[in-house]
Amino acid sequence: MAQVLVEQLLEPGQTVDETIVAYLEQLADLKVEDVQNSEPRAISQVSHSLLLDIQALSKKSHRRLVESAASHSSLRQTLPSLAQRACDLNNMVPWLDEEADLFSTEFNKAKETKEKNIIADRKRALRLLDNSERLVNVMEIPPLLNTVISSNPVNHSSFLDLYAHLQRLASLHASSPLITSVKHEADVAVRRMAADLIAALRVPNLKLAPGLRTVGWLKRIVPDLISQPTEEALSATFLVCRLSTLIRTLDAMGPLRDLADQELMRNVDSTQGWAGGQHTEKYLKRFIEVFREHSFGIVSVANSIDASFPRLDDPKADLMYPLPSGQKYQRKYFDTSALLCRKFGKIGG
Numbered sequence: 001m002a003q004v005l006v007e008q009l010l011e012p013g014q015t016v017d018e019t020i021v022a023y024l025e026q027l028a029d030l031k032v033e034d035v036q037n038s039e040p041r042a043i044s045q046v047s048h049s050l051l052l053d054i055q056a057l058s059k060k061s062h063r064r065l066v067e068s069a070a071s072h073s074s075l076r077q078t079l080p081s082l083a084q085r086a087c088d089l090n091n092m093v094p095w096l097d098e099e100a101d102l103f104s105t106e107f108n109k110a111k112e113t114k115e116k117n118i119i120a121d122r123k124r125a126l127r128l129l130d131n132s133e134r135l136v137n138v139m140e141i142p143p144l145l146n147t148v149i150s151s152n153p154v155n156h157s158s159f160l161d162l163y164a165h166l167q168r169l170a171s172l173h174a175s176s177p178l179i180t181s182v183k184h185e186a187d188v189a190v191r192r193m194a195a196d197l198i199a200a201l202r203v204p205n206l207k208l209a210p211g212l213r214t215v216g217w218l219k220r221i222v223p224d225l226i227s228q229p230t231e232e233a234l235s236a237t238f239l240v241c242r243l244s245t246l247i248r249t250l251d252a253m254g255p256l257r258d259l260a261d262q263e264l265m266r267n268v269d270s271t272q273g274w275a276g277g278q279h280t281e282k283y284l285k286r287f288i289e290v291f292r293e294h295s296f297g298i299v300s301v302a303n304s305i306d307a308s309f310p311r312l313d314d315p316k317a318d319l320m321y322p323l324p325s326g327q328k329y330q331r332k333y334f335d336t337s338a339l340l341c342r343k344f345g346k347i348g349g
Contacts, residue, residue, distance in 0.1 A: 253286060
């Protein structure tokens, strides 16, 4: 019966809604009195309830609904455009495949070699970037050496450790311009340190322990700077430095010596002859005291320095025990010591 009512109520060609069919079936089951009396009231209540629900929903989410409707209003234009672009992209894929094949076939072996060179250059650049911190550390070695030299007291052990590390790098990377430049700067710092050590040997009142330490540092530094045998030269260098200190100390007694000379001239001019004098006696006592003190210090420290070097098994091969002739001694020892003094500092003054 509900189907018959649907066919009579709906217009031709209009689609049948299942909700309408269900409602007509519900009406068919009701009595005529219920349809006339209670059904309009029920429909009114349901309509009012739906209206209240819609109003409550509009109060809570009307902004979201409006924004959603506004954002989805453009879908009617964008969806066809998106479909057209997707179709165009699908049609262009075969063309792109053909172009890629053509591109790959155009490159010959020469171009492949060029590409390999470019890739190799990129690898070298990446390797250089990875080793940038190490290169910076190597470049910081000369400033560190200068800082160690300028510190007070000087840490000779740290200086020599840094320089030995740089020498190992120079032996491993002899063809590197960076290592060569850094090594040159480090050599300048080593020469400065050697000059400071030789100047330390010329200080007055040099004690045994500082003298041995200074000669020990020189023994480690000098082989990297000169080609002469260092063990034969350092003893003579020490003697030359201490002799220059003795000469400077004796020269500092010039005013006292002048007074003694004046006193001597007065005594010579007098008719009574030489009878001594206060200034002359004072000068002689001071001269003997200074000479004895410095000579004793030079001999004691020099013996200890000589003992620190290894003795040769063959006495004839040892140039210091016994002392050779003057010319040979000068050639073997003082030539090398003079080279050191000329290289790192003056003997006098």
